[in-house]
Amino acid sequence: MRLRLCRLDELDGDRLLTEHPDSGDPLLVLRDSDGVHVLDALCPHQYAPLLGGDFEDGILTCPMHQWRFDVKTGESPDMPVCLQRWPAEVEDGVIWLV
Ligand code: FES
Numbered sequence: 817m818r819l820r821l822c823r824l825d826e827l828d829g830d831r832l833l834t835e836h837p838d839s840g841d842p843l844l845v846l847r848d849s850d851g852v853h854v855l856d857a858l859c860p861h862q863y864a865p866l867l868g869g870d871f872e873d874g875i876l877t878c879p880m881h882q883w884r885f886d887v888k889t890g891e892s893p894d895m896p897v898c899l900q901r902w903p904a905e906v907e908d909g910v911i912w913l914v
Contacts, residue, residue: 818905818912821845821854825909833857833867836902837913843902845911846871846887852911853887854902861897 819837822845826832832845842857844866855876859866864880871877876885876899883894890899903914 818914821904821911821913823910824852824906830871831867833865844876845904846876848874848887850874850888852904852906854904854911854913855885855887855890856900856902859883860899861895866899 821837822832822834827845827847830847834843834845835841836843844855844857846853846855857866858864859878859880861878861881861883864878866876866878869877869879874887876887883892885892885899890901892898905912905914
């Protein structure tokens with residue numbers, strides 16, 4: 817079952833902090849030339865908010881200790897950890913979790 821997450825035009829530039837529609841957990845929506853990526857909004861290291869992290873060339877960098885995460889896989893090239901990704905699709909300007 818798809819869950820409506822937000823509208824594409826709600827993004828502030830390339831990102832939006834929102835919540836999982838069921839759990840209320842914070843989610844980070846990022847947009848780049850590859851599309852839309854939905855990820856946990858807190859770093860798996862020490863739970864720093866990732867909203868303010870640098871996002872460039874598909875890599876999100878945690879602002880706290882600079883661990884990097886590939887937004888397509890959630891994997892980090894720096895540590896054996898993974899940032900939770902949420903499969904999503906965009907239809908008629910609405911981002912859905914699928
Ligand atoms: S809290 Fe993100 S790298 Fe440490």
